[in-house]
Amino acid sequence: MHMNRRAFLGTTAFGLAKLAAQNSVPDAIKNLRPMTAGVQPISDDERRARMEKARRLMREHKLGAIVMEGGTSLFYFTGTRWTAGDGLLAWVLPAAGEPAWIVPRKAGGFPKGADVRIYDDDPYKTLAQFLIERGTAAGTGTIGIEERARFAVFEGLRQAAPSLELASADPVTIGCRVIKSPAEIALMQHASDVTIACYKAVLSSLREGMTNAELSANIDAGYRALGYRGSALVIFGKYTAFPHGSIQPQQLREGDVVLIDDGCTVEGYQSDITRTTVFGKPTARQREVWNVERKAQDAALAAAKVGAACESVDAAARKVIVDAGFGPGYQLPGLPHRTGHGIGLDGHEWTYLVRGNKTKLEPGMCFSDEPTIAIPGEFGIRLEDCMYVTPDGARMFTKQSPAIDQPFG
Numbered sequence: 591m592h593m594n595r596r597a598f599l600g601t602t603a604f605g606l607a608k609l610a611a612q613n614s615v616p617d618a619i620k621n622l623r624p625m626t627a628g629v630q631p632i633s634d635d636e637r638r639a640r641m642e643k644a645r646r647l648m649r650e651h652k653l654g655a656i657v658m659e660g661g662t663s664l665f666y667f668t669g670t671r672w673t674a675g676d677g678l679l680a681w682v683l684p685a686a687g688e689p690a691w692i693v694p695r696k697a698g699g700f701p702k703g704a705d706v707r708i709y710d711d712d713p714y715k716t717l718a719q720f721l722i723e724r725g726t727a728a729g730t731g732t733i734g735i736e737e738r739a740r741f742a743v744f745e746g747l748r749q750a751a752p753s754l755e756l757a758s759a760d761p762v763t764i765g766c767r768v769i770k771s772p773a774e775i776a777l778m779q780h781a782s783d784v785t786i787a788c789y790k791a792v793l794s795s796l797r798e799g800m801t802n803a804e805l806s807a808n809i810d811a812g813y814r815a816l817g818y819r820g821s822a823l824v825i826f827g828k829y830t831a832f833p834h835g836s837i838q839p840q841q842l843r844e845g846d847v848v849l850i851d852d853g854c855t856v857e858g859y860q861s862d863i864t865r866t867t868v869f870g871k872p873t874a875r876q877r878e879v880w881n882v883e884r885k886a887q888d889a890a891l892a893a894a895k896v897g898a899a900c901e902s903v904d905a906a907a908r909k910v911i912v913d914a915g916f917g918p919g920y921q922l923p924g925l926p927h928r929t930g931h932g933i934g935l936d937g938h939e940w941t942y943l944v945r946g947n948k949t950k951l952e953p954g955m956c957f958s959d960e961p962t963i964a965i966p967g968e969f970g971i972r973l974e975d976c977m978y979v980t981p982d983g984a985r986m987f988t989k990q991s992p993a994i995d996q997p998f999g
Contacts, residue, residue, distance in 0.1 A: 625784050643765075770954045785988075826841070846870075890903050
């Protein structure tokens with residue numbers, strides 16, 4: 591199981607607070623009801639269309655096939671969830687012909703009628719034989735390896751078929767996944783709606799002396815009440831200046847900045863939302879910085895138009911923050927990271943709103959919009975909503991926060 595630092599901090603906090611919190615769930619969370627009705631999974635027809643697009647991109651980039659192990663790309667194309675283990679569990683999509691599964695004996699769970707190639711000893715010999723049978727230039731040519739595949743796959747195939755050239759499958763997998771379909775956007779919209787419902791209930795449970803671990807446990811309980819699995823990074827006070835949190839235990843005090851950040855998963859698709867508010871009455875300084883942050887988020891949204899370079903969206907948000915006296919660039923106090931990341935089946939995926947990325951925005955691309963203002967020793971403010979690009983500009987999945995003391999629109 592992959593766990594990033596944010597997930598680790600949230601899981602640790604939850605573990606510490608679980609026993610204390612399980613008998614004291616706030617009424618606002620108890621009153622939540624499941625939001626599972628009406629969710630439409632990705633259809634088989636859409637997955638077949640994805641494979642056809644991948645084949646077209648393979649021909650454009652002169653790849654004879656792509657190889658992937660378990661992960662979100664495998665789920666994207668097949669709807670199958672696998673976790674990489676000791677043996678090879680691979681799926682191969684050739685540029686022409688039907689795909690195949692390369693698996694050890696006793697493996698199961700394949701689509702009906704699938705071409706399953708079973709190996710006993712050497713999986714890479716079986717993989718190479720399939721590529722030769724499919725006419726990949728009679729065992730020569732270029733094969734794309736998906737970015738999450740282990741190095742052992744690359745090395746094993748290189749040794750089994752030295753005549754093959756191995757390359758990155760990114761032009762194919764990213765080329766498919768970076769543009770979301772209406773069905774994908776609908777699932778991401780639902781995940782965002784669930785997250786906002788959870789956050790609204792959870793923030794009403796704030797109280798003096800509460801630990802960030804307790805609030806994290808409440809978020810977990812909120813998602814479970816809504817029918818989903820989710821988590822959040824929870825930070826109080828001066829620790830909000832650390833964009834990815836702190837392992838230091840924190841207790842809520844009057845006047846503390848409160849930051850919660852993350853989301854949930856619906857049919858594999860992610861939400862990622864941050865709300866930053868204050869417990870009690872905000873100071874003039876907190877309100878001023880929050881307002882600058884909101885203007886920076888607005889600037890990124892306005893700049894996210896079809897044909898614009900990804901780096902121009904980052905530049906628009908960063909300019910607002912620098913013009914307010916922070917930075918410059920990535921310097922602190924200021925915005926220490928990129929303005930946004932791609933989102934879909936992975937919480938962070940290609941492509942990124944960051945300096946140097948000249949990729950042009952296209953309809954269907956989805957990003958977080960999360961410029962941060964971090965002021966070490968004081969506090970940090972991050973507002974994060976995700977957006978999807980349309981022919982008429984970018985639209986948010988969620989209503990932006992109107993004010994520091996009004997986290998929900």
